Amino acid sequence: MGKIAFMFPGQGAQYVGMGKDFYDQIPVSKEMFELASKASGLDVPALCFEENEQINITEYTQIAMLAAEVAMLKAIEEKGLKPDVAAGLSLGEYGALAASGVMSAEDVFKIVRKRGIYMQEAVPNGGAMVAVLGLDTAVIEKICEETEGCVSIANYNCPGQIVITGEEGAAQAAVEKLTAAGAKRCVPLKVSGPFHSSLLVGAGEKLAKELENVEICDIQILYIANVTADYVKDKSEVKSLLEKQVSSSVKWQQTIERMIADGVDTFIEIGPGKTLSGFMRKINKDMKVYNVEKVEDLDKLSELM
Numbered sequence: 234m235g236k237i238a239f240m241f242p243g244q245g246a247q248y249v250g251m252g253k254d255f256y257d258q259i260p261v262s263k264e265m266f267e268l269a270s271k272a273s274g275l276d277v278p279a280l281c282f283e284e285n286e287q288i289n290i291t292e293y294t295q296i297a298m299l300a301a302e303v304a305m306l307k308a309i310e311e312k313g314l315k316p317d318v319a320a321g322l323s324l325g326e327y328g329a330l331a332a333s334g335v336m337s338a339e340d341v342f343k344i345v346r347k348r349g350i351y352m353q354e355a356v357p358n359g360g361a362m363v364a365v366l367g368l369d370t371a372v373i374e375k376i377c378e379e380t381e382g383c384v385s386i387a388n389y390n391c392p393g394q395i396v397i398t399g400e401e402g403a404a405q406a407a408v409e410k411l412t413a414a415g416a417k418r419c420v421p422l423k424v425s426g427p428f429h430s431s432l433l434v435g436a437g438e439k440l441a442k443e444l445e446n447v448e449i450c451d452i453q454i455l456y457i458a459n460v461t462a463d464y465v466k467d468k469s470e471v472k473s474l475l476e477k478q479v480s481s482s483v484k485w486q487q488t489i490e491r492m493i494a495d496g497v498d499t500f501i502e503i504g505p506g507k508t509l510s511g512f513m514r515k516i517n518k519d520m521k522v523y524n525v526e527k528v529e530d531l532d533k534l535s536e537l538m
Contacts (some may be wrong), residue, residue, distance in 0.1 A: 235498030236316075239300050241328030243483075244294050245422070246506030247248040252301035252529045253282045259313050262304035265338060267314060269300035272342035277378065295324050295349035296342065302328040302504040303338055305525050309503065314534055318464075318497060320457040322388070322509060323429065324348075326478060331525030334453030335471055344475075347443045352426060352437035352479060360427025361386055361404035365395045367417030373397065376414065380407045387429035388483045391512040396422065421452050429483055435463050444472040462487035480508040485509075489516045499537065 255262035265455030269277040273296045281287060281299045281464060287293040302321075306328060319329035327345050330336045333345055350423035358475070373395050377384050388396035397407060404427070408419045449468045458465050458474045465471060489500075489512070500509075501520045502509045512523045523533055 234497045236317035236492075237499045237501065238492050239306070239309075239319045239329070239332050240438045240500055240502050240509050241306075241315040241319075241325030241332075242298075242502065242504045242506055242508050243321065243323035244291065244298060244424070244428075246504065246508050247294050247298050248505055249282065249284055251281055251297075251505040251526070253254060253377045255301075255304045255308055256282070257309045258528050259304075259311075259490060261269050262306045265304040265307055265439075267302050268339055269296060269303070269494055272339050273346035275346070280514055281480065289423075290345075290353070290495060292349040292353040295352075296346045298324055298504065299345045302421045303331050303341065305503050306332055306361060306536060308528075308531060309392075309501075309525060310535065312531060312534065312538065316454060317502070318455045318457065318492055320492070320497075321459075321461065322485050323478075323483050323505065325509075326459050326475075327458075329456040330471075332454055333456040333465075335450055335456070335465075335468060336447060337450070340447045344440070345506055345519040346446060348436075348440055348479070351439045355433050355436040356426045359401060359425070360430070361401045362396055362398045362422040362424050362427060362431060363404055364407055364418075364422060365388075365397055365408075365411055365416050366420065367393050368395070368411060370395055372414055373411060377405055377412045380410065380537040382406070383427075383430060383432055385430055385483045387427075389486045391486050391515040392393040393515060394512070401430065409536055424438065429481060430480070431480055433480040440479060441472065441476040442506045444475060447472075447517065457488045457491060459485070459488070462491055485512065489513065492516055493520065499523070501534070520538055 383400035383402035387398035
């Protein structure tokens, strides 16, 4: 059998009710939601399970999403399944940190609560993120470079889907050029800021100060960083990579391709939705992909034990 990877989705996949059956049925999962509340000072179960508008506001979305992901992760670990490698898209990288053992669950929750606040505060006047569909990556990179103002690539998601980010005016100017260059569609994303752009450098610097107080443990399970699309081999790299991640491109397609090249053939998406599984079909449809977002999904993993 080949290798197994755990992968964790990022912001945008959240919904009210995510993880509730884990909270209700699995004690270790309930513990994680309660730990997230203690670490963040928020009522995280209420945020995740009760109708509210905060769940779609960055400073709350991030801790809510991560609580659900770690709750599901712990339920999988309790069944005895461990990955060979872990990775997560943007916010999801903190799920991978929890899986790797490099940071305690409590510290991961504390840092992500701060990360959400700093990213929300970083650009009070907004910005834009736009998914560009059906255009060659090199063309998109060139147009971003040539467009006046701040606009760059936020996410390399999969073949045919790149997300650009930056100032609203610059992003709109880039969209006009991208459409003229043959993009099939340019879809504005419902986000509260131009994440993974240079406008977020300040948020990364604030995060770095918070990380000074966090203990980084030995890496138990390899994980791949968004910034480099490479394995983090030395725990001394962890903090600087997390600082950069806020304002750097997320190299998700490259991350998946790296894992496949190294013999991973089974991917388990842990968390709300099936976004990463959808990307996987476009990156390499021959991989085995499992989703865990409901308690009954755990049964599907029995064949991997």
